[in-house]
Structures are given as C-alpha cells and as structure tokens.
Amino acid sequence: MTEELPLPDRDAPFEDHLAWARATPADVAPDLVARRCTTSSTRWDYADVAADAVRYATGPVLDLGTGTGDLFSTLAPFPEGSAATEAWHPHLALARRRLEPLGVEVRPVGPGVDDGLMLPFLSARFSVVLDRHEAFDPDEVARVLAPGGTFVTEQVDSRDGIRINTALGAPLPWGPDDVTLEGVVADVESAGLVVDDVDEHDGTRTFRDLATFCWYLRAAPWQVPALADLSPAGVARFEAPLRALHLHFASGRDFVDEAPRFVVRAHRRG
Known part of the structure; x- marks a missing residue:
C-alpha cells in the first residue's frame, strides 16, 4: 500500500x-x-467555462469523453435529454452510476461501437456540446448541435510530453503538430461552426x-x-x-x- x-x-x-x-x-x-510533480495552471478554469455554457443552455447538453463523470456531474442540474459519451469501458459503469441519477444518459462510443468518432445521437439534438481532452469529429459535433448551439472544448496540444520522450530516447506516439490550436480552429470552421473565442496556455509540467x-x-x-x-x-x-x-x-x-x-x-x- x-x-x-x-x-x-x-x-x-x-x-x-x-x-x-x-x-x-x-x-x-x-x-x-x-x-514532486506539478503542472502550471491555465489562465481559464474549464469547469467555470463549461458551467457558464450549461447555465445558459436552451436544451439538452452533451459531454464528450466524460470519463467517470466526476467533473460533468458538478455542472448539474441539466436540461432534460442531456447525455454523455465515454470510450473507455472501465469508466462506463462509474459514469452511469454518477450521472444517470442526474438525468444524464451515458452512451459508449469508439471502436466497436458505431464507427470511430461518430456520435450515436440524432441531428440538432443538443444546445451545448462540451469536450475536455477528448478527440472529436468536428462534422459530428456540428451535426448534433442545434442551430445557435454552443461548442466548448479544451484540448491538450500534442507538444505535451515531448521532452519526456526526448530525454528517454523514445519515439513520440504521435506527431508534434497533430493537435494544435490553429488546426482545431481550422477544422471547426470547416465544419461550418463560428469560432467565438480562443485562449492558449504554454504550460509546463515539473518533476522533482x-x-x-x-x-x-x-x-x-x-x-x-x-x-x-x-x-x-x-x-x-x-x-x-x-x-x-x-x-x-x-x-x-x-x-x-x-x-x-x-x-x-x-x-x-x-
């Protein structure tokens, strides 16, 4: 222990x-x-940003990659018909136990469930789609968003961890330019969404x-x-x-x- x-x-x-x-x-x-292991704080608080979006939602809310549902559950109460997705099977039962009493349906996604990043929901169902650190298909996000709906995502830039792999002489498991602010903005706009605002944090993680x-x-x-x-x-x-x-x-x-x-x-x- x-x-x-x-x-x-x-x-x-x-x-x-x-x-x-x-x-x-x-x-x-x-x-x-x-x-002994610290990560610098962002200028924004994602929980506050997400809470604002939920507070002004005019219809159901969707949380992509909810994990165990611990963060999303703090944003309750939710509009009727709200939902969440999770790709990692061990988290599904935990998320359902936490979110279903709050009226949130939790659905599995990912390989073996539908196809890749497709979302198992009807078009124009959600007034808000939230995504923290989860891969997403911008066309799918645009499809399930209702007209006027809001999309909020916080992402980990793919430079994250690059010095670890360099120090160990280990290959990177992804390209350093796979996930960038510029790339996500371009993808979101190509899907027909209008970008309202962005923020970027050149953070560090320190090991002692x-x-x-x-x-x-x-x-x-x-x-x-x-x-x-x-x-x-x-x-x-x-x-x-x-x-x-x-x-x-x-x-x-x-x-x-x-x-x-x-x-x-x-x-x-x-």
Missing part, C-alpha cells in the same frame, strides 16, 4: 524510486505527488524526482508504452537514460516538460 511506502528522498537509491512508482496506483490522490517521473509514465501509459507498466524488461530497455535522470534529480535539479493547453468556444449559426 502507498501508506507503507513513503515517497523516497530525491537522492534515495534508483531502485527505491522504481519500487515506489510501481506500488503507487496510477489514479492516486493528487496531493500525494503534488510537491525519479519516483514521480516513473509514476507519471504509468498514469499516462500512452506517453511511452514500453514503460507503462514499469516492467523489468521495459526498465532495462531505458535503464541508461532513467539512471541519468535519477542523477539529475539527485543533484537537486528539476526536469521541466511542456504541457500546453488551449480552449476554443464556437457556435452553430442559427
């Missing part, structure tokens, strides 16, 4: 840091790692020891898939750069990664 394995000192042995990262759940409470660095690789398994479970084979493959990072941390220095974000607000013409 995490309580039985304290976060090691920065200059503790390499193996102690690996042991902590392996033993600590990927979904651990943020305050346990808050002093190898334990939380390796823990993050488990919490974000897409970053370096070969290290997602910190298996002996995976660690052996990247042992040299991991040990170099450990020496970097043990000398009292931090590792600073990129963590850019952006938010786009748009609407469908009435």
Whole structure:
C-alpha cells in the first residue's frame, strides 16, 4: 500500500524510486505527488467555462469523453435529454452510476461501437456540446448541435510530453503538430461552426524526482508504452537514460516538460 511506502528522498537509491512508482496506483490522490510533480495552471478554469455554457443552455447538453463523470456531474442540474459519451469501458459503469441519477444518459462510443468518432445521437439534438481532452469529429459535433448551439472544448496540444520522450530516447506516439490550436480552429470552421473565442496556455509540467517521473509514465501509459507498466524488461530497455535522470534529480535539479493547453468556444449559426 502507498501508506507503507513513503515517497523516497530525491537522492534515495534508483531502485527505491522504481519500487515506489510501481506500488503507487496510477489514479492516486493528487496531493500525494503534488510537491514532486506539478503542472502550471491555465489562465481559464474549464469547469467555470463549461458551467457558464450549461447555465445558459436552451436544451439538452452533451459531454464528450466524460470519463467517470466526476467533473460533468458538478455542472448539474441539466436540461432534460442531456447525455454523455465515454470510450473507455472501465469508466462506463462509474459514469452511469454518477450521472444517470442526474438525468444524464451515458452512451459508449469508439471502436466497436458505431464507427470511430461518430456520435450515436440524432441531428440538432443538443444546445451545448462540451469536450475536455477528448478527440472529436468536428462534422459530428456540428451535426448534433442545434442551430445557435454552443461548442466548448479544451484540448491538450500534442507538444505535451515531448521532452519526456526526448530525454528517454523514445519515439513520440504521435506527431508534434497533430493537435494544435490553429488546426482545431481550422477544422471547426470547416465544419461550418463560428469560432467565438480562443485562449492558449504554454504550460509546463515539473518533476522533482525519479519516483514521480516513473509514476507519471504509468498514469499516462500512452506517453511511452514500453514503460507503462514499469516492467523489468521495459526498465532495462531505458535503464541508461532513467539512471541519468535519477542523477539529475539527485543533484537537486528539476526536469521541466511542456504541457500546453488551449480552449476554443464556437457556435452553430442559427
């Protein structure tokens, strides 16, 4: 248990840091790692932006990629007919347990359910579509939005994590220009939506020891898939750069990664 394995000192042995990262759940409470792994705050608060959109909704609201529904549930009450989607099966039951009592239908999406990013809803059904960090098809968003409806999305720029992969000598699992503010704005406008405002945040993520660095690789398994479970084979493959990072941390220095974000607000013409 995490309580039985304290976060090691920065200059503790390499193996102690690996042991902590392996033993600590990927979904651990943020305050346990808050002093050793921090991400700079955006100028905006997504929850506030989304709450404003829901507050002025004239019809049902849709949340794309709701996860466990914990954030979306805080925006209740919702207009009748509101819904949410989730692609990761382990989250579906949790989201339904949290959102269905609030009158929100939760539907699975993704591979094996319909086709890719298609949304299983009738056209022009929603007055608001929300999306935080979820891939989306702008044509599908435009289709399910009612005339005059609002679309709000916060996205992770694909430069996120690039310094991690560079430091480890690991290939990036995506292109650094795959998700950008300019690209999303162009896609949204091509789908016929009108962009009302945007904001961009050139954020950073700071690590202060190898334990939380390796823990993050488990919490974000897409970053370096070969290290997602910190298996002996995976660690052996990247042992040299991991040990170099450990020496970097043990000398009292931090590792600073990129963590850019952006938010786009748009609407469908009435």
